[in-house]
Amino acid sequence: MTTAMNDVMIEAQGLTKSYGRPGARVLDGVGLRVARAGIHALLGPNGAGKTTTVRILATLTTADSGTARVAGYDVVTDRRRVRRAISLTGQFAAVDETLSGEETLRMMARLSGLTRAQARRRAEELLARFGLTDAARRQARTYSGGMRRRLDLAAGLVGSPEPGVFFLDEPTTGLDPRSRRELWQVVRDLADRGATVLLTTQYLEEADQLADRISVLDQGRIVAEGTPEALKSRISxxxxxxxxxxxxxxxxxxxxxxxxxxxxxxxxxxxxxxxxxxxxxxxxxxxxxxxxxxxxxxxxTLDDVFLALTTEKKEATAHV
Ligand SMILES: Nc1ncnc2c1ncn2[C@@H]1O[C@H](COP(=O)(O)OP(=O)(O)OP(=O)(O)O)[C@@H](O)[C@H]1O
Ligand SMILES: [Mg+2]
Missing domain, CATH: 3.30.70 (Alpha-Beta Plaits)
Known part of the structure; x- marks a missing residue:
């Protein structure tokens, strides 16, 4: 892999994007660097440009200008290799919900080329890892929000080898505090196993709990970047x-x-x-x-920090 030489798994520079009206930029020069096995949070309010950034990095849309590499591959010229290296949650949301968790995972494993026996083993392993063994035989439509998110993550892992980069777009929005914590643990486990995680969130607490580094995105610009400690000491x-x-x-x-x-x-x-x-x-x-x-x-409060950074003055970009 071309990444052997450097440990930056996600790197973006000067990404801009506007939908339709050229004056109205949704992204206005976004830059990011995420180290291997790191968890990086892209924190920002509704409409900040989080999903747009993730979609560009995941090759689902293209930037108007700027460059990005994921796992060492250019997201435009090496799109297929990027796709093989990543997992994007939400991707499998359309899975037939009358299937059980086990059936879903076996089906996805078969689609990714595993034999029937391998697929069975892989599904079992993932169900255990994501705490879904007890619910394995139940239809996915009976799952709680937290269980669905976990199944979704598991579905992103069925193919082997495991992808090295995860894009999680607001993975815990709408989950209750307990399910949220369970999902945090799943994300930490991914990073402990060497995966690189870029997650978007609207919750400072989530970024604080999970991330090694946080980029605060507001109106298409990174308005602050740093470790949670540095950000907090600056503003909390x-x-x-x-x-x-x-x-x-x-x-x-x-x-x-x-x-x-x-x-x-x-x-x-x-x-x-x-x-x-x-x-x-x-x-x-x-x-x-x-x-x-x-x-x-x-x-x-931590929320003050976020509000202060994202709703008031824009001229001062804080690097902490
Ligand atoms: N396909 C599109 N066509 C036109 N405008 C779009 C499109 N997708 C996003 N936008 C606009 O771009 C801006 C940024 O959207 P984006 O979805 O990236 O924000 P976000 O930070 O993910 O917000 P949220 O927290 O609500 O998910 C918003 O103003 C949105 O209305
Ligand atoms: Mg979004």
């Missing part, structure tokens, strides 16, 4: 809200803020909330004690 914990005395002071500081409220000249800056840090920040931001009128400290 607490927020120091400053009411500035002038518009100049406000604009001068806007770039480092995670919360902006121009009408009240208020900016929110991340802090750990300790007196030492707040004092240091105030001195650094306003050495002459002229710009900051008032301040307050709030505890920020």
């Amino acid at each position: 914990g607490h927020r120091l809200d400053l009411v500035l005395n002038s518009r100049e002071a406000y604009l001068g500081l806007a770039g480092r803020a995670v919360h902006h409220s121009p009408e009240t000249l208020t900016l929110g800056i991340p802090t750990d909330g300790t007196a030492v840090h707040v004092r240091t920040l105030l001195d650094e931001i306003d050495p002459h004690r002229a710009d900051v009128g008032r301040f307050s400290v709030h505890s920020a």
Whole structure:
């Protein structure tokens, strides 16, 4: 494999895409790098461009410009090799739901070229691995949402050898907390076995729990990228809200803020909330004690982090 030489399994640069109207870009220069056996989360709100990015990487659609390689292969010029190297969830959602989980997996295994005996063994193995042995003989239409997602993942694995790259587009949306946790474990197991996982999610907590690195996508741009720890230390914990005395002071500081409220000249800056840090920040931001009128400290949730990054100012791209 051409990937033997480098350990970047997914690499995209400058991806752009617009549907129809050229001015309205759905992706506006998206770049990504995902290491082998890593779990990378593409986090973003509805319409951010997550599915579009995944579809480009999975060769289901093409970008207007930019390049991408998956498992070392170009997604445009080496489309067939890319397809062989990946698994995409949702792919098998159309499977006949009157079939049982076992029948579904055996059928897929046969389609991928295994003998009857091999297919039986492979189905058994996957049903056990995905916690579906007890439900193996039940029609898939009786499965819960979590069981369906697991069957879907298993179906993506039936062919051998196992694909090295998984694209999971919002794998846990609509699942209850317990099913969500079960699926997280399945995803971790995949990565532990050496698979590379790119998952999209709208939930910061999910990205935090699963991912080695997170790219935050908003309106077709990566607005922040880093480890969960780095992202959290930048934006979670607490927020120091400053009411500035002038518009100049406000604009001068806007770039480092995670919360902006121009009408009240208020900016929110991340802090750990300790007196030492707040004092240091105030001195650094306003050495002459002229710009900051008032301040307050709030505890920020992980969702605040996400909201701050994705719904407010776009000019400051944060690399953490
Ligand atoms: N085939 C299409 N034709 C026209 N517009 C599209 C098409 N597919 C996606 N879009 C638009 O592109 C934008 C990004 O869509 P995309 O599905 O990539 O977002 P997303 O981040 O996956 O959102 P969600 O969280 O809702 O799944 C949206 O504004 C969407 O309406
Ligand atoms: Mg989507």
